[in-house]
Amino acid sequence: MGIYLVGVDTDDWHEEEALGPVADALRTELARRDLPPYTCPDPAEHRPRSGRRFEVKLNRPMDGFGRLCRERADGTEEALLGWDVLLPVDLEGPLVLPVPSAYNDPTTIGSALHALAAARGLAELLQLPAGIPRHCDRLDLNAWFAGPAAAEAAAVAPGPWSEDLDTAFYAAVHLRAAEHALRRGCPVSYT
Template structure:
């Protein structure tokens, strides 16, 4: 950990892909074009640059036989669409550090908020987790001017 690290500063970004992505895939299918869904769900490397199109590399990524490099500005625009579709709450951690989203969604804070304020995002917390994950990853990449690798 960096010596000048301050929790909540958004200097680090790591999350665990624990929940099922089934609901997120259905949400993307309902609100995005096929190309947009492939971009937001399929990147392996997210770079803070605007790209005219994704870059496909013939390098095994651990999940697939190739690696997709996507531009964070493009992913952010797509992620904002699905965040609006579920009305992601302002309380969702924004300046994420290691496991902030995972902890918020899996350890009960999100469930508690959804219980007192029923809104579309709270209907499926696994889906809301992935909405927040892709949104915050793109924001982090742009804010910190750094790539993010999904491993």
Template sequence: MRGSGQSFEEKLVPSMKSFLTLCGAHLSGAETDTLCDWTVLVPVSLDEEIELPVESSYSDDTVIAGAPQVLAIARKLATAVALPPEVPEMCDNLDLTMWFLDGEAEKLSATRPGPWSEDLDAAFYVALYLRAAQHSLRRECPLMYS
């Protein structure tokens, strides 16, 4: 059921360039790495990422990050861009992708402009990492980047 938050799948369609610029402006290099470099997100706190010499979909290694750490970093960015509460929270398959790419975000930006609406591609990735970490913790399940 859409909006139930039972599953989490999104398509990384927008360019990440402006999102990485946003990270550079608001996060340390280590925070950016924690937020962006994981291939498996687990619902437990980790003192540091765990790197395994196991091939993943996009890398020769698998990097495991803790959702609590990713959530804290994603919240910093969500605050920096004033991400609106209307961004889908209980996401299911492609909810964020459709909200940002099918016009809902653009409609909201016309009536509730803010830093988030100045760059919808960057806002998409802020929402993506925020909602992924929330989902992992809420459902107590790992997420795989594939």
């Protein structure tokens, strides 16, 4: 059990018990703003090959990461911590929808484009190593940070990231989530 951040396929996006109410409210809000509708990609595109899915368990303390985001005066906090569902669309700011999400009421939709820019800024600041998994379909980020790979990378490429692995973990999670949403064209959501 716990909180997961996952890529969403069209089945879950339209499922009444999953994100269907969010999808309906988003469609209404985008139409109200004269913006094009968002269409979730076909689930067949999300099947087994590496990089097709996204799943990370948020099982580390988040205090340092939250503090780092709040300290930056460039919109990082809103871009990385101000959403429940991340969409691969360009939004001027978060969209607040009048439906509950898995953990908040109401649901806030964020832009993967804004999240990617903010996450890249943190990755550069923390000097995240190149060896962090690019695809996260089998809890790969969790395994990398919990296993010997992180310690080995810290010995070879020490930097600010290795001084607080929890903060580095969340910086990597948000970077990879935004990349996944944009690469696959699918939402990423807490579940």
